[in-house]
Amino acid sequence: MLYFSKLRILFITLFSVLFILIASSNLFKFDDDFFDKKINLGLDLQGGSYLLLEIDNEPVIEQKLQNLTTTIRNYFKEKNIKINNIKIDNQNIFFNVTNNDKQSVLDVFQDENSDLNPYYPRFKSHQLEIEDTGLNLKVNFSRQGLIKLKTSSQDQAIEIVRRRVDEVGTNEPNILKRGNNRILVELPGLDDPMRIKSLLGKTANLTFRFVTNDENDRFGVEKLKFENGLEEATVSKRIIISGENLLDAQPKMDTQANQTIVSFTLDRVGAKRFGKATSTGIGKQLAIVLDGKIISAPVVRDTIASGSGQISGGFTFQTATDLALLLRSGALPAPLEIIEERTVGPDLGQDSINAGMIALAIGFMLVIIFMFVKYKIFGLITNVTLIVNLFILLGVLTLFEATLTLPGIAGIILTVGMAVDANVLIFERIKEELKDETNNILAFDGGYTKSRTAILDANITTLLAAIILFFMGSGPVKGFAVTLGVGIFTTLFSVYFIARLFTSIYVSRNKDKEKLI
Amino acid sequence: MIAFNKYYNHFNLLSSVLIVVSLLLLIFKGLNFGIDFKGGTLIELRASDSKINVSSLRDRFNQMDLGDVSVKKFGNDTDFLVKFENKDNKKNIIEEIKTNLDKSFGNNYDFRRVENVGPKVSAELLKSGVIAISLSLALMLIYIWIRFEWQFSLGAILALFHDVIVTLGVFSLFSLEINLSIIAAVLTIVGYSMNDTVVIFDRVRENLRKYSDIKIFELTNISINETLSRTIITSATTLLALLAIYFFGGEILKGFSLAMILGVVFGTYSSIYIANTVLVRLRVSQKTVLREDDQK
Numbered sequence: 001m002l003y004f005s006k007l008r009i010l011f012i013t014l015f016s017v018l019f020i021l022i023a024s025s026n027l028f029k030f031d032d033d034f035f036d037k038k039i040n041l042g043l044d045l046q047g048g049s050y051l052l053l054e055i056d057n058e059p060v061i062e063q064k065l066q067n068l069t070t071t072i073r074n075y076f077k078e079k080n081i082k083i084n085n086i087k088i089d090n091q092n093i094f095f096n097v098t099n100n101d102k103q104s105v106l107d108v109f110q111d112e113n114s115d116l117n118p119y120y121p122r123f124k125s126h127q128l129e130i131e132d133t134g135l136n137l138k139v140n141f142s143r144q145g146l147i148k149l150k151t152s153s154q155d156q157a158i159e160i161v162r163r164r165v166d167e168v169g170t171n172e173p174n175i176l177k178r179g180n181n182r183i184l185v186e187l188p189g190l191d192d193p194m195r196i197k198s199l200l201g202k203t204a205n206l207t208f209r210f211v212t213n214d215e216n217d218r219f220g221v222e223k224l225k226f227e228n229g230l231e232e233a234t235v236s237k238r239i240i241i242s243g244e245n246l247l248d249a250q251p252k253m254d255t256q257a258n259q260t261i262v263s264f265t266l267d268r269v270g271a272k273r274f275g276k277a278t279s280t281g282i283g284k285q286l287a288i289v290l291d292g293k294i295i296s297a298p299v300v301r302d303t304i305a306s307g308s309g310q311i312s313g314g315f316t317f318q319t320a321t322d323l324a325l326l327l328r329s330g331a332l333p334a335p336l337e338i339i340e341e342r343t344v345g346p347d348l349g350q351d352s353i354n355a356g357m358i359a360l361a362i363g364f365m366l367v368i369i370f371m372f373v374k375y376k377i378f379g380l381i382t383n384v385t386l387i388v389n390l391f392i393l394l395g396v397l398t399l400f401e402a403t404l405t406l407p408g409i410a411g412i413i414l415t416v417g418m419a420v421d422a423n424v425l426i427f428e429r430i431k432e433e434l435k436d437e438t439n440n441i442l443a444f445d446g447g448y449t450k451s452r453t454a455i456l457d458a459n460i461t462t463l464l465a466a467i468i469l470f471f472m473g474s475g476p477v478k479g480f481a482v483t484l485g486v487g488i489f490t491t492l493f494s495v496y497f498i499a500r501l502f503t504s505i506y507v508s509r510n511k512d513k514e515k516l517i
Numbered sequence: 518m519i520a521f522n523k524y525y526n527h528f529n530l531l532s533s534v535l536i537v538v539s540l541l542l543l544i545f546k547g548l549n550f551g552i553d554f555k556g557g558t559l560i561e562l563r564a565s566d567s568k569i570n571v572s573s574l575r576d577r578f579n580q581m582d583l584g585d586v587s588v589k590k591f592g593n594d595t596d597f598l599v600k601f602e603n604k605d606n607k608k609n610i611i612e613e614i615k616t617n618l619d620k621s622f623g624n625n626y627d628f629r630r631v632e633n634v635g636p637k638v639s640a641e642l643l644k645s646g647v648i649a650i651s652l653s654l655a656l657m658l659i660y661i662w663i664r665f666e667w668q669f670s671l672g673a674i675l676a677l678f679h680d681v682i683v684t685l686g687v688f689s690l691f692s693l694e695i696n697l698s699i700i701a702a703v704l705t706i707v708g709y710s711m712n713d714t715v716v717i718f719d720r721v722r723e724n725l726r727k728y729s730d731i732k733i734f735e736l737t738n739i740s741i742n743e744t745l746s747r748t749i750i751t752s753a754t755t756l757l758a759l760l761a762i763y764f765f766g767g768e769i770l771k772g773f774s775l776a777m778i779l780g781v782v783f784g785t786y787s788s789i790y791i792a793n794t795v796l797v798r799l800r801v802s803q804k805t806v807l808r809e810d811d812q813k
Contacts, residue, residue: 044769052638194612201608338608339635348561348629355767363761367754374750407698410762410770414705414777417758421751425716428747454719457664458712464656465708469701472649474642477701484705 004501012497016388019395026398039397042405043186044476045353047346049193051185052178053161053200053336060153060334061091061141068128069093072139075116081105093139105137106130120144150180153333158183161336163329164199183336193343195322203291203335204326206243208274211285211297212236224287226294227313233294235287240277245270249327251320254312260320263310264327271307279303288313290323342475356409363413364390371420375427378517381502382423389419389494396486405479415487421458422495425451431517440516444507448500455495463488519745521789522738525797528790532679539686546689551600551696552632554646556639558583558603558610559632564595566625574599577621581614592768596629603633646700650681653707661711665718666805672795673714676787680710684779698773706780709755713748713788720744721796725806733801737793752785 004012026038043050065088072093076083081104086095097105109130112119118127127145131138141149154177161183165173174186185200187193211233212221219238226232249264266274278286278300287297288311296313315323368386371379393412397404430447437443466488469481510516552559562574571588574597578586584602591598603610611631618626634642654677661670681703688695720740728736741748756778763774 054637198609337635338633340638341631341633343628343631345627345629347627352767352769355765355770359761359764359766359770362765363758366757366761370750370754370757406767406769407701407773410766410773413758413762413766414755417755418709418751420754421712421747424747424750428744428750432743450723454716457715457719461657461660461711461715462705462708464660465653465704468649468653468656469704472645472652473701474697477697480698480701 004504008497009501012501015493016392016498019392019399020388021395022398023391023394026394037398037401039394040401040403041349041353042403042408042476042479043188043342043349044344044406045349045356045404046188047190047344047349048186048188049190049196050340050342050475051187051193051197051200051338052340053157053183053185054339055150055153055157055181055183055333056335056337057150057153057181058334060149061146062088064141064149065091065093068139071116075108076105079104079108091140094136095139096136099135102135102137106132109139120148147180154180154183156333157336160330160332161185161200164325165196167325167329168196168199170196182339189346190343193341197338197341199322199326200336201338202326203332204243204329205291205331206246206327207289208240208242208277209235209238209287209289210240210277210281211287224289224292224294226297227290233285233287233297235289235294240286241266241270241274243327243331245273246327249324251315251317251324252310253317254310257312259312260315260317261310261312262315262320262324262327264308266307266309268307271305274307274309275303275305279305295323352406353409356406360409360413360416364416367416367420375517377506378423378427378503381499381506382420384502385423385494385499386416386419388498389490390416392490392494393483393487396490397483402482402486403479404483405476407476408479408483411480411483411487415484415491418462419487419491419494422451422455422491423499425455425458426495427517434517440507440511440513443516444503455492459488459492518738518742520738521741521793522734522797525734525790525794528786529794532787532791535683535686536679539682539689542686542689543682546692548685548689548695549692550643551694552634552639553696554639554643556602556634556636558601558634559630560599560611560614560628561591561630562597562599562626563629564597564622564626566622569597569622569626571597573621577618578614581617583610596768642697646697649700650703650707653704654678654681657707657711661715664715665722666801668796668799668801668805669718669722671799672792673711673718675795676714676784676791677707677710679787679791680706680780680783683783684776687779688776693775694772696772698770699776702773702776702780705777706784709781710784710787713751713784714792716747717741717744717788717793721793722806725801725803729803734797737796741789741793748785748788752781755781 022037025036069086069088072095073083073086081101083095083097083101083105086093108114109117109126109128111117119125120127123144125142125144127142127148128139129142129145158175158177162175165175165185165187170187170190172188174184174188176184178184187196190196213234215221215234217236217238219236221234221236223232224235245266247265247267249262252261252263254261281300282302284300285297286300288295295311298312311323364386368383371382373379375382390412393415426447429451430444433443433446433450434440437446463485466481466485470478470485473481507516571590575586575588578588578599578601584604586599586601589598590596607613611628611633615628654674657677658670658674661673665673684703684706687693688699717740720743721737724731724736724740731739759774759778759781762770763778766774
């Protein structure tokens with residue numbers, strides 16, 4: 001155990017130096033990409049906002065079922081199969097069939113090539129499930145159908161969220177999927193997430209619809225409130241143009257009326273429809289509806305064929321800017337709810353870094369003094385090893401650009417405290433060996449060999465705990481798991497290679513010394 | 518040599534009492550769950566005006582109809598921690614609070630940290646915390662079961678349960694807050710306690726093979742003594758590191774490091790006085806380990 005070949009010594013030295021260099025790269029700026037790696041600071045250390053959003057898929061499901069009833073009705077009408085009394089209840093579609101037609105209806109839903117009910121061969125499942133309850137049939141989404149629906153609305157939502165966050169222009173946001181109905185948004189350096197929160201909280205579903213007094217409007221009508229919450233208007237359900245038809249939207253100052261407005265440009269389809277509607281609807285009020293509330297309802301005075309227009313509604317410059325941003329980035333497929341928020345101000349983050357570093361320095365000093373007092377020369381070896389170990393640990397974290405959190409710093413300090421364990425196990429064993437063994441080298445050899453299983457056991461148990469923490473923990477706690485887990489490997493390396501190298505050098509030079517340890 | 522085995526019975530009794538008391542505390546008093554597990558809102562606030570203190574803050578917050586509000590000093594005189602249930606999970610609650618506080622205190626305060634955990638998330642976090650701790654106990658059990666004979670496994674697991682339950686018992690007794698970092702601490706305690714036990718067990722097994730004529734009662738004592746200086750030094754350095762975190766690592770890490778300190782103390786104690794006594798009570802002998810060796 002005490003013999004080291006020259007090659008191995010070279011390897012150990014190179015390896016340690018390499019990681020020390022990588023660790024110190026945190027302090028300098030490199031032009032080269034490979035060397036310019038840094039430990040990422042977690043949101044709790046650099047300040048920033050963590051938002052967990054949940055997509056409310058209920059309206060999407062309702063809407064899809066609504067569309068499905070129409071599709072189903074038309075489909076069977078075309079095939080001359082009679083179905084009637086079709087209605088939605090509690091996310092199920094019910095309809096009646098006659099005895100004669102029942103089997104053919106069931107066949108349509110269960111046909112793998114059905115264009116009414118898509119089949120997913122990978123999951124061996126249809127989009128819709130049909131339940132045979134006599135002559136009244138029940139249709140609803142299958143498990144896979146619901147999952148498809150959720151993932152597709154998540155895909156759309158994450159895209160819109162990304163656009164909105166990018167438009168606000170925070171640095172390096174992190175936007176990730178969580179499960180099939182959640183989106184995680186991490187905004188480093190953002191002190192006050194209120195604006196982003198309010199932007200993400202809006203679905204931004206924009207429609208232009210005529211105000212009508214005709215209760216028997218062909219498309220149906222609904223009563224909607226104005227933004228101020230006081231007035232109300234009856235609005236047709238017929239949509240002239242919607243947010244999808246917008247090419248661009250910008251806040252502008254209307255110098256004539258001396259107010260802030262949002263001007264917009266429509267795509268070709270939108271411009272056509274807008275032109276037609278404004279030419280037939282002169283004198284009528286056109287309501288601009290956002291998320292079920294009327295922003296304003298100006299009277300159409302002229303045909304607008306240019307494909308551009310403006311929205312006024314008593315905006316401040318800020319609200320106009322935000323509305324334009326929302327319109328540009330598009331509507332969310334479903335409402336989002338912020339179900340978890342954690343925001344840390346930058347000065348608290350800096351305080352945490354300072355406190356963590358002071359604790360690390362003090363903890364380190366205490367352990368080093370303790371070890372030196374207890375083991376003298378071997379304490380010194382342990383301490384040098386500890387320092388190299390700390391650098392290698394930081395080096396590994398840098399190499400993988402790991403995220404360092406406050407609990408992560410605690411993990412490093414704890415690693416310092418526990419890292420001496422392996423060396424202590426070895427040294428104590430050597431002491432025991434020296435009681436019956438007069439040959440120093442043999443005693444040291446025995447100490448290393450006989451302590452190995454205990455050291456391995458001890459580290460594996462801690463590693464198991466760290467692994468579970470890594471997979472179950474979130475955010476800051478994950479950072480703790482990372483430093484604790486990586487710390488185990490660097491500790492084993494430094495104990496078995498660095499400390500053993502020093503020990504072997506010392507022992508071979510003092511072969512015959514009595515009371516070596 | 519210290520006669521640890523003289524007190525096996527005394528300390529077994531003490532441990533039993535500790536466990537029973539802790540369980541009673543956990544059942545009847547319960548744990549003080551933080552917003553991570555209970556849901557709600559937390560605001561860490563720093564004041565630059567001496568008018569802002571616990572009572573004036575409590576007054577303001579109580580007027581805002583936020584449900585149960587708790588206001589505490591946090592670390593020093595200018596920092597405060599405000600927690601409330603936010604029962605209706607109001608959307609713009611932080612904005613409302615800011616406007617409200619502005620009226621009374623002007624610009625003389627600053628929100629340093631805001632956390633808002635919805636009821637769904639807190640329930641999930643609690644569930645995953647419980648799963649994490651159970652999973653780690655199960656993994657330790659499997660590991661020790663592979664490495665040692667069943668008598669040893671039982672001893673180690675009993676020691677683990679003792680450490681986790683008593684640590685949580687202390688948290689219940691003093692109504693210390695349980696949050697995500699405490700779960701991390703408990704998991705680390707599980708790892709540490711196991712580590713400590715395994716080192717002694719390793720020696721017990723080695724000695725069982727070596728001496729056929731020494732009874733387990735004596736043998737555990739010999740093994741404890743042989744590994745004693747290691748036990749002391751490792752707990753000492755770990756405790757030194759943890760004390761550094763507790764006193765200098767800032768308010769946020771206080772609960773975490775306290776749980777770890779308790780865990781290290783209990784873990785060291787239980788390795789000696791629970792894990793080993795199980796071996797004695799189960800009359801582990803040389804045959805126990807040799808039989809296993811034969812099978813391998």
